[in-house]
Amino acid sequence: MKILSVDQIKALDKATIQNEPIAPINLMERAALAFVDWFADQFPSTKPTKIFCGLGNNGGDGLAIARLLLERSYSVEVYVVRYAPRESDDFMHNHRRLKLLTENVKYIEFSQDIPALRHTEVIIDAILGSGLSRPVDGIVKHVIETINRAPATVVSVDIASGLQVDQPNNPDDVIIEPDYTVTFQLPKLAFMLPQNGRYVGQWSVVDITLSKRFIDQARTPYYYTQPNEARLLLRKRDRFSHKGSFGHALLLAGSYGKIGAAVLASRACLRSGVGLLTVQVPRSGYGIIQTAVPEAMCQPDIDDDKLTGIRHSGNNTSPTEFAAVGVGPGIGKTPETLAMLKELISGVKKPIVVDADALNLLAENKSLLAKLPVSSILTPHPKEFERLTRKWSDDYERLDLLREFAQKHRVIVVLKGAYSAIATPEGDVHFNSTGNPGLSTGGTGDVLTGILTALLAQGYDPVEAAVLGVFAHGLAGDKAAEQRGAIGMVASDVIDALRWE
Numbered sequence: 001m002k003i004l005s006v007d008q009i010k011a012l013d014k015a016t017i018q019n020e021p022i023a024p025i026n027l028m029e030r031a032a033l034a035f036v037d038w039f040a041d042q043f044p045s046t047k048p049t050k051i052f053c054g055l056g057n058n059g060g061d062g063l064a065i066a067r068l069l070l071e072r073s074y075s076v077e078v079y080v081v082r083y084a085p086r087e088s089d090d091f092m093h094n095h096r097r098l099k100l101l102t103e104n105v106k107y108i109e110f111s112q113d114i115p116a117l118r119h120t121e122v123i124i125d126a127i128l129g130s131g132l133s134r135p136v137d138g139i140v141k142h143v144i145e146t147i148n149r150a151p152a153t154v155v156s157v158d159i160a161s162g163l164q165v166d167q168p169n170n171p172d173d174v175i176i177e178p179d180y181t182v183t184f185q186l187p188k189l190a191f192m193l194p195q196n197g198r199y200v201g202q203w204s205v206v207d208i209t210l211s212k213r214f215i216d217q218a219r220t221p222y223y224y225t226q227p228n229e230a231r232l233l234l235r236k237r238d239r240f241s242h243k244g245s246f247g248h249a250l251l252l253a254g255s256y257g258k259i260g261a262a263v264l265a266s267r268a269c270l271r272s273g274v275g276l277l278t279v280q281v282p283r284s285g286y287g288i289i290q291t292a293v294p295e296a297m298c299q300p301d302i303d304d305d306k307l308t309g310i311r312h313s314g315n316n317t318s319p320t321e322f323a324a325v326g327v328g329p330g331i332g333k334t335p336e337t338l339a340m341l342k343e344l345i346s347g348v349k350k351p352i353v354v355d356a357d358a359l360n361l362l363a364e365n366k367s368l369l370a371k372l373p374v375s376s377i378l379t380p381h382p383k384e385f386e387r388l389t390r391k392w393s394d395d396y397e398r399l400d401l402l403r404e405f406a407q408k409h410r411v412i413v414v415l416k417g418a419y420s421a422i423a424t425p426e427g428d429v430h431f432n433s434t435g436n437p438g439l440s441t442g443g444t445g446d447v448l449t450g451i452l453t454a455l456l457a458q459g460y461d462p463v464e465a466a467v468l469g470v471f472a473h474g475l476a477g478d479k480a481a482e483q484r485g486a487i488g489m490v491a492s493d494v495i496d497a498l499r500w501e
């Protein structure tokens with residue numbers, strides 16, 4: 001699903017009106033209906049509802065929503081925040097229609113006009129939408145502050161009033177802090193960024209059938225991966241396939257005290273469809289791997305405690321002969337392990353998966369970045385990404401840094417977090433839709449490395465591997481959270497919950 005800029009959203013609105021064609025007022029009606037359908041699924045008609053409307057089209061939506069809720073027997077009070085002398089045409093139209101139905105429309109010009117808000121109520125925020133053009137002040141600011149202090153449930157129409165759609169707000173901006181946002185047609189970039197979490201709440205997209213042709217043709221670097229899109233990436237298995245069809249992967253993981261990282265990455269790799277897996281661990285991890293992951297072959301390092309080089313033994317010759325290589329989980333940062341990483345990077349040509357301490361070693365030896373095979377997948381969490389780049393002042397700057405980094409080094413970067421952002425060498429960013437705070441626990445990153453290595457070994461295109469792998473990892477995390485709760489779940493639960501279908 002594409003994420004469009006605020007200018008593109010306006011153009012999409014216009015294109016729909018012209019091409020469908022549909023009168024603007026009917027488009028507003030469609031939006032209000034879609035909102036009300038969502039609302040009626042969430043809240044019973046016995047729930048007292050107060051709707052706060054601005055004077056633009058977001059306010060017009062609010063008035064239409066008020067009328068439709070009244071028609072469905074909700075008890076609704078409407079407040080119009082009069083911050084300017086002029087209303088939009090569609091606001092006026094809906095104002096007239098609403099007045100035919102109820103006298104219960106009040107106006108807020110001064111602070112004393114703001115009603116008391118109770119915890120039993122639902123507040124619908126239709127003050128400002130995508131037309132926000134400056135920070136809020138005056139009476140709008142007072143109303144927003146009052147709503148934010150209220151114990152009531154708050155639902156924003158399209159976007160929280162005061163929140164910018166696709167650029168940073170000022171730190172002292174006053175913005176609605178909703179429990180829910182119900183947005184029209186496509187998600188907004190603002191929803192993807194951690195700094196806006198409290199200004200978005202739980203968000204949903206409702207379909208108002210805006211021009212599909214316009215959306216298909218619109219150019220944007222930003223995408224949001226939906227379940228149907230991720231599932232399309234999954235390859236079917238041929239009945240006549242054999243283990244050679246799914247690649248032989250190599251994982252370089254573990255150090256003394258962190259062999260568990262190698263176990264987790266290996267198990268996840270095997271649970272993600274790899275044909276064969278060889279794990280290289282320090283010698284002290286040999287028995288552990290052979291016992292904990294009997295499906296994997298193990299190549300011990302000559303060193304007891306750390307990885308020191310690429311071992312060429314048994315039926316495996318050099319890293320170039322593996323279908324895919326994953327490196328990093330639990331490896332530590334000793335000079336010997338750095339030497340191993342250098343040997344690997346200069347030896348392989350195919351994309352590799354780079355995680356954890358391998359990323360920290362790259363951050364301390366930035367000249368290695370230029371030597372990474374094209375389309376390698378790097379999986380930093382924000383702190384690791386900061387070490388690879390620099391500090392940022394807000395999440396929009398971080399997003400710019402992410403895109404620049406991926407383009408400059410021609411790699412894929414999975415920036416982990418809520419809505420993990422996958423940046424491609426072409427400069428696109430795919431935000432992931434699965435996952436939950438339960439994934440913030442030791443070992444889940446190792447699991448992701450195993451998954452991504454397995455997908456590369458099976459011959460997936462690296463961008464598709466990253467998008468699909470991050471999606472499946474988050475989905476397994478969601479299933480684990482359902483079973484164990486987000487607090488009690490551990491990385492092994494995520495592996496157990498992996499399902500490729």
Ligand SMILES: NC(=O)C1=CN([C@@H]2O[C@H](COP(=O)(O)OP(=O)(O)OC[C@H]3O[C@@H](n4cnc5c(N)ncnc54)[C@H](OP(=O)(O)O)[C@@H]3O)[C@@H](O)[C@H]2O)[C@@H](O)CC1
Pocket residue numbers: 009010012013027028031054055056057058059061083088127128129130131132133134135136137140157158159184210
């Ligand atoms: N996209 C779609 O397809 C559809 C969109 N729809 C709906 O339309 C909404 C967008 O409507 P909109 O463009 O009228 O903008 P909206 O946010 O109501 O505000 C504009 C007014 O507020 C003013 N204003 C701005 N900032 C201000 C501030 N800080 N403090 C005070 N005032 C401020 C601004 O003034 P100006 O900038 O012109 O000076 C202008 O007068 C969108 O979010 C969705 O709900 C649906 O109905 C149908 C399908």
Ligand SMILES: [K+]
Pocket residue numbers: 058125126127128129156157158159160161
């Ligand atoms: K709003």
